[in-house]
Amino acid sequence: xxxxxxxxxxxxxxxxxxxxxxxxxxxxxxxxxxxxxxxxxxxxxxxxxxxxxxxxxxxxxxxxxxxxxxxxxxxxxxxxxxxxxxxxxxxxxxxxxxxxxxxxxxxxxxxxxxxxxxxxxxxxxxxxxxxxxxxxxxxxxxxxxxxxxxxxxxxxxxxxxxxxxxxxxxxxxxxxxxxxxxxxxxxxxxxxxxxxxxxxxxxxxxxxxxxxxxxxxxxxxxxxxxxxxxxxxxxxxxxxxxxxxxxxxxxxxxxxxxxxxxxxxxxxxxxxxxxxxxxxxxxxxxxxxxxxxxxxxxxxxxxxxxxxxxxxxxxxxxxxxxx
Numbered sequence: 001x002x003x004x005x006x007x008x009x010x011x012x013x014x015x016x017x018x019x020x021x022x023x024x025x026x027x028x029x030x031x032x033x034x035x036x037x038x039x040x041x042x043x044x045x046x047x048x049x050x051x052x053x054x055x056x057x058x059x060x061x062x063x064x065x066x067x068x069x070x071x072x073x074x075x076x077x078x079x080x081x082x083x084x085x086x087x088x089x090x091x092x093x094x095x096x097x098x099x100x101x102x103x104x105x106x107x108x109x110x111x112x113x114x115x116x117x118x119x120x121x122x123x124x125x126x127x128x129x130x131x132x133x134x135x136x137x138x139x140x141x142x143x144x145x146x147x148x149x150x151x152x153x154x155x156x157x158x159x160x161x162x163x164x165x166x167x168x169x170x171x172x173x174x175x176x177x178x179x180x181x182x183x184x185x186x187x188x189x190x191x192x193x194x195x196x197x198x199x200x201x202x203x204x205x206x207x208x209x210x211x212x213x214x215x216x217x218x219x220x221x222x223x224x225x226x227x228x229x230x231x232x233x234x235x236x237x238x239x240x241x242x243x244x245x246x247x248x249x250x251x252x253x254x255x256x257x258x259x260x261x262x263x264x265x266x267x268x269x270x271x272x273x274x275x276x277x278x279x280x281x282x283x284x285x286x287x288x289x290x291x292x293x294x295x296x297x298x299x300x301x302x303x304x305x306x307x308x309x310x311x312x313x314x315x316x317x318x319x320x321x322x323x
Contacts, residue, residue: 018240019221021269021294024073024310031307034080037062038304042095042146042213042280043297044105051282052105052120053297054093060085061096061105061118066295066308071288073312075295080306084122090114095146095213095280097155101185108143108157115146115157115187128187130157133179133253137163144212144279145225151218153185158195158224160210166255170200170209177255178211180224180241180263192250193243194262200229213281215294219315223268225281225296236278236296236309238269269311273298276307287312 039057043064046052053062063081068074090109097106099117104125106117113134117125134143137159144160161169162176170176175197182190200208213225222241227234247260277299284293291312298307 018266019217019223019268020314021238021311024075024293024312026069026072027074027076028310029307030075030078030310031305032078032080033305034062035304037080037083037306038300038302040280040297040306041093041299042108043282043295044096044098045282045284045295046098046105046120048285051284051295052096052098053280054096054107056092056094056110056299058083059088059091059093061107061120061122063120066284068284068287068293068310070285073287073291073293073310075308075310078308084120086118086122086124088116088118088124090116092140094142094144097146097148099148100150106146106148106155106187108146110137110140110142110144113137113142113159115143126187128183129189131181131189131192131250133163133165134159134181136165138169138206140206141169141210144210145214147214147216147222149216149218152216152220154190154216154220155183155185155187156214156216156222157181157183158211158214160212161197161208165253169203170197171203172199172201175199175209177262179249179255180214180222180243189250191243191248193241193246194249194255194260195224195241196262196265198226198228198237201231202229204229212279213296215281215283217283217292217313217315221315223281223313224265225278227278234273234275234277236269236271236273237267238281240266240268242266271309277301278309283313290314
């Protein structure tokens, strides 16, 4: 049995009561060129074919137009529009989430750890009050991911790798403990759960395996994306978070040496990615077969050629209705 088949069968078993994720048919992987833009690290769907991305090298909102085949979910076309500069003290933009209720986006940053709101024209909005524990993160390993769903009225963020107070970073021996933080519709902090990452076969420039993206679906399912380092290559793995019975860590200043129950992980999707660094994901429009589009975006580093990966996700109720 091949490794990929084994992962596929495991995903089918563990996801029997939850979402199912598959590659889009035709043009699942797509590249496009956007001049003067590099290092896209987060993505969110706003409406129609309008998405917004952020770059860890620009203090700006990057509007994208991504055209999907409504029957297959594959990408037909993608292009970048003029970037929208924003004026804010936090730097190193990592992820972005569309807030339909306020008609603005919220951006998570790493220098320092922060979540800030902006109108699509770049005008500054509210700053989110985040739990103080996230303010003491390791360099470049802070609030890597952000997601919000109007249907659920919740938002989530997470640090990429372990906070200093929570123990060691991911290694070939053990995965790191990170924190999944929930907010209500008005960005008030709610529950918080520990999440154990996969092992890291190696570390490069201080980075290894970690949580690189989150996506909250309309049924409340929380997808957690990990960039997994395997030797000198990478893999992308998408998990369903199950925090039933998990310890609420919101009031714990440290997770090191503390008896806690992390959230459980159910593998839904796995793909070897070589040197392609998938860093952001966004649930897009509904497709003709009842599934919902799920788009991943890769960090291009210093280049202006950007990679997208089109997937399809069926939530449990939709999948049962299809059967």
